[in-house]
């Protein structure tokens with residue numbers, strides 16, 4: 001870990017509602033080196049919004065504020081539109097959660113990929129070659145055909161891989177992957193994780209891996225943040241996750257189905273209003 | 278219990294469906310009240326209604342019977358004649374004031390005729406589905422296949438010119454969109470549990486439609502009609518302008534513009550004044566409609 | 580892999596859009612028959628005696644009877660309808676009492692003028708309205724947005740014939756910036772040979788520049804006025820479609836990629852908004868036909884609209900119904916066209932059917 005790639009301190013994201021502003025992320029802090037950081041938490045706990053805020057993409061009228069938001073020595077809190085544009089894609093990228101809605105429905109996959117490649121490639125042919133190579137890397141069997149397809153013609157898993165390919169093409173220094181493998185079958189999942197892993201190890205990319213899957217995160221990541229209701233309730237090394245102190249994390253673990261025929265009746269996750277404070 | 282207190286209206290736990298409905302309407306009204314344009318629109322409509330009711334009081338001259346043709350013809354606006362006089366020496370302001378009655382009557386009658394027709398066709402179509410639906414919707418589509426004014430023109434041509442026939446023609450041509458809307462609403466509630474429960478009790482289809490489906494579709498159709506009122510006014514004025522609506526000497530605004538047409542170069546006020554009246558009143562309905570749409574559409578809300 | 584293979588696998592059968600087009604054509608035919616039925620019924624409601632209208636009121640009893648039979652008025656209603664349909668299919672819309680010519684010929688003469696006027700208008704409406712709407716959506720709540728809102732409200736509220744009269748008064752009579760009523764000055768009228776029937780096109784084709792500028796000066800006011808109405812509608816719809824698209828996830832994806840904002844707006848969002856927008860533009864083109872009825876009357880523009888109102892004035896039912904039918908058919912055709920364009924623009928429909 002050679003110095004922090006990303007420092008987030010006291011990140012708060014709020015949306016206006018009829019009852020005034022509601023904070024959906026409330027004081028999230030963490031640092032990231034050239035490592036794999038996992039973020040887990042239940043649906044609606046603010047994982048995706050945290051990821052977006054790092055890219056300055058909190059959807060209006062939402063607002064993101066932080067005491068520190070520093071990427072590679074640059075303060076992102078006062079970044080201008082031009083600053084953001086120079087960062088996005090090439091330096092920070094994000095695999096969006098739901099490829100069904102995150103791919104432009106009337107633009108062919110190829111053109112969307114080439115758009116990502118355009119910023120690092122010198123010519124159209126190079127961009128095209130890069131796009132095709134990356135499709136192949138994410139285990140798309142017939143890259144040429146997918147290249148000419150439209151998003152609605154892809155299965156969920158294919159869409160997810162296209163999305164990953166698209167965000168990897170410009171070779172970012174920081175990749176935020178929002179549930180990148182949820183629709184992939186195990187063999188493909190392993191392959192995709194291997195690519196991500198190689199990028200972290202060889203190129204020193206920073207990776208924020210957002211997931212529901214506690215087991216996956218604990219085996220793949222170096223460190224894990226557990227979010228609950230907009231807060232980080234636990235930050236541990238992945239290997240120590242079994243010794244997690246927070247009752248929510250312990251509860252999550254207890255709920256994981258076990259192969260050797262676990263507890264019956266099925267455990268329920270206990271929540272405590274106290275944790276959301 | 279008719280204590281319509283603020284708390285009763287705004288409660289988060291309405292005790293009856295009626296309370297929920299009334300409460301919803303009250304909340305809409307509160308939101309609408311905060312919308313400046315909508316309130317301006319409402320103000321204009323209130324003024325229009327007052328003008329129609331009080332026409333004999335606010336009109337200084339007779340709207341039909343002109344003054345002295347030698348001395349009072351085509352006078353420009355002045356304190357005696359706020360909007361000037363026309364070629365028959367009639368006071369234009371008085372005619373505009375009385376004309377508001379015609380405009381209001383057209384809007385009201387078209388709404389009263391077209392709304393129930395659209396509601397019935399739409400709910401029956403949506404409730405029964407199948408062949409009934411196909412046939413009714415085809416008919417609706419055919420009516421929608423003509424531009425409204427053109428179809429209305431053809432009807433008036435057949436029925437003969439006159440304000441009554443103009444109203445009939447506009448009504449005949451304006452129900453189809455309401456039918457579409459009512460049908461769409463019906464489709465979403467047709468299979469609701471409480472409708473199924475009523476059906477099980479053996480109520481007849483017509484009773485279900487009239488007593489349970491129509492009331493649920495009513496509010497959206499009524500809002501749609503309100504949004505359309507400016508269009509109705511413009512169509513009626515267009516028919517009047519073409520000489521197919523109200524006949525002279527009735528002070529209908531569209532017809533007044535047509536009468537002033539030949540004097541437009543030298544006596545601009547004759548056709549400009551009724552034009553402004555039409556414009557302001559349509560603007561009023563559009564302001565109100567725009568505000569209503571904003572209030573009803575949660576996405577547009579800030 | 581499966582989804583792509585599946586689409587390719589069906590290549591042996593007819594492409595899916597054929598089925599869609601077939602359904603559209605069936606709808607089209609039903610609607611057109613419906614149109615005919617409506618005009619037929621309107622024709623029967625008229626208190627005017629069609630026989631008298633045809634023979635004049637000084638005809639003898641026997642002539643009257645002969646024409647009565649010729650017109651098929653002794654037959655049952657459905658048979659009369661079939662005769663009517665048959666006539667229309669053979670291009671026989673009856674004779675105009677006013678012009679003493681076949682209605683179809685009259686319509687063929689007047690239609691190009693209307694087509695020219697409404698095309699001029701829709702070009703203005705689209706070329707100005709779409710960018711304006713896009714701009715308003717991007718700067719939501721700012722000045723442009725307010726302007727679009729006001730333009731829309733005024734467009735929805737001002738009677739077009741009144742604006743036309745006022746426009747004539749100001750720009751023609753007072754300022755003299757544009758030419759007055761009509762399509763072209765009489766001085767040029769007989770020099771221009773009729774090719775397409777559209778003045779601007781015909782004068783250009785014949786290289787008559789003076790006549791072209793004169794015709795342009797004539798169409799400027801009514802065309803802009805009509806164009807303004809379609810602009811009001813188109814810009815408003817563009818704005819709301821764009822707002823919907825700009826809130827979609829794929830826009831965020833494009834931003835994540837670092838795509839230029841202008842490209843996001845014009846290539847990503849507008850390309851998606853274009854799908855419903857095509858329908859709006861086609862509809863508004865159709866609505867121009869009805870705006871044209873009033874505008875042509877005000878500007879003495881010798882098109883279908885003026886033909887219609889002239890015939891109305893003299894209770895010339897054949898002409899009225901013929902013109903109504905043609906306008907309805909054009910309206911339906913435009914709807915069909917927008918459906919086809921929709922298919923072309925949206926890959927989801929294009930490839931699935």
Ligand SMILES: Nc1ncnc2c1ncn2[C@@H]1O[C@H](COP(=O)(O)OP(=O)(O)OP(=O)(O)O)[C@@H](O)[C@H]1O
Pocket residue numbers: 015024041042043044045046047048049050059062097
């Ligand atoms: N545009 C928005 N307007 C208002 N609230 C929003 C908006 N987007 C997200 N939220 C709220 O922010 C909270 C966090 O959302 P977020 O998408 O970050 O959840 P998540 O942890 O990614 O959940 P999931 O696992 O389901 O993807 C949610 O409660 C959601 O309701």
Ligand SMILES: [Mg+2]
Pocket residue numbers: 047048049097178
């Ligand atoms: Mg999420």
